Amino acid sequence: MIAFNPPTGVLLGRYIPGTEEWEKARGGLCITATEIAAVLGLSPWQSRFSLWHKKAGLPTPPFESNPAVEWGNRLEDAVAQKFADEHPEIQLQKTGTWRHVDREWQRATPDRITADEIVELKTSPFGDGWGPSGSDIFPVHYRCQVTWQQDTLGLFKPGHLAVLIGGWDYREYVIPYDEDDAHVMRSAAEEFLADVRNGVRPPIDGADATYQTIRVQPDGLEDVDVEIPxxxxxxxxxxxxxxxxxxxxxxxxxxxxxxxxxxxxxxxxxxxxxxxxxxxxxxxxxxxxxxxxxxxx
Structure with a gap:
């Protein structure tokens, strides 16, 4: 196993995804690498509204797995092996959940790490939004995720993003660390968490995650008329x-x-x-x- 002592990372633990310990390490008033895109309004899965409710401890729709999620998990090791085959000079290892040494609310759980680099592994059923291997065209929420991980652990070498598209099309991308982007993300995250503490709810937007979150807020049914604007x-x-x-x-x-x-x-x-x-x-x-x-x- 390679030595891994990130400059600004504090290991919280190595948890199995979906377990109570895993949820606890990623819950509460913190922002993880998979959540920062929602803070910025760039996530295809969460909205600022839905994430705000989660962080405020309010009802949110339960997570429901689907074939894409299942096979993404099943194929992670296969994508990692392909990356390792393509880069025999790089030694990969699994890691855990980390927080920033000073900013305890900044969390990250990389898919894999090298001695000093982040490696994220993805699968996608279609090639939408994915440019040729080696280009800088890939979904922006993954750029946010890798940058947040780099910033949390203090690993400022370019990160790697490997994806298997459609079950057979393997591509790789390099993501340089951008301090300006990281600063924007940190500022947005701090403002978002302050809004959670102060009860300042984000406006309702058109995201499905927002609508589904609103649906689960009421409990019960009263046979009354409600005056609306x-x-x-x-x-x-x-x-x-x-x-x-x-x-x-x-x-x-x-x-x-x-x-x-x-x-x-x-x-x-x-x-x-x-x-x-x-x-x-x-x-x-x-x-x-x-x-x-x-x-x-």
Whole structure:
């Protein structure tokens, strides 16, 4: 095992993800590497609103696993082995949960570490948002995660991000430490935690995580009328009308594309892929858009 004594990291422990000890080390008034993107409003899984409720000890939707999460966990070791094969000069090891030596609220649990570098391991079902291996095009929340880990442990050498896309497409990215970005993150985290302490709730946004968090706040049902502001009623009714109109237009547009495709698989314009058709029992099951920046792949 390699010696690992990060300049500013204090080891809290090595916990099994999902256990009570693991949750405790990541709970309370602290910000972890997977949470900093939510603080900045950049997370696809959490919103500032949902994270605020979690940190305030208020009800939040229970975590529900899914195949992507399950196989991400199952394949982590495989991605780590591929990284090790590609870099025989680098020795990887698993690590634990750390806090900053001075900022006890700053926490990080890297997937792997070297003697002085962070290595994050990911899986993705699709290549959306992932540029060619070696580029600087990858989901911004992972950049936030690695930068937070570097800043927590005081490891300022470039970090590594390895991803397996679609079960077979392996790519790697290098993430240099950026002190300016780290400063922005620390400032945002301190302000966020101060809002939690002072009971200053973030505004309601359009994130699904926010809506799901609001859904679990009430407990019970009272048969009463609740007066609401006129502008909020109008916003709801207009959004409902717009949603129906948009839904009708999307249904028509999808029908037109499926009519063009027939028994084919993809709708294209020149070399650009627009949408793809899936089939079950010989019949069309779905039509899904290509959302990657590179729709030539």
């Amino acid at each position: 006129l502008e909020d009623a109008a916003r709801y009714e207009i959004a409902q009308q717009q949603h129906k109109a948009t839904g009708d237009e999307l249904t028509a547009a999808k029908g037109i594309l499926l009519d063009h495709i027939g028994t084919g698989k993809r709708a294209v314009v020149g070399e650009r892929r627009i949408a793809y058709r899936t089939v079950r029992d010989g019949k069309t099951y779905s039509l899904s858009p290509y959302t990657s920046k590179d729709t030539h792949a």
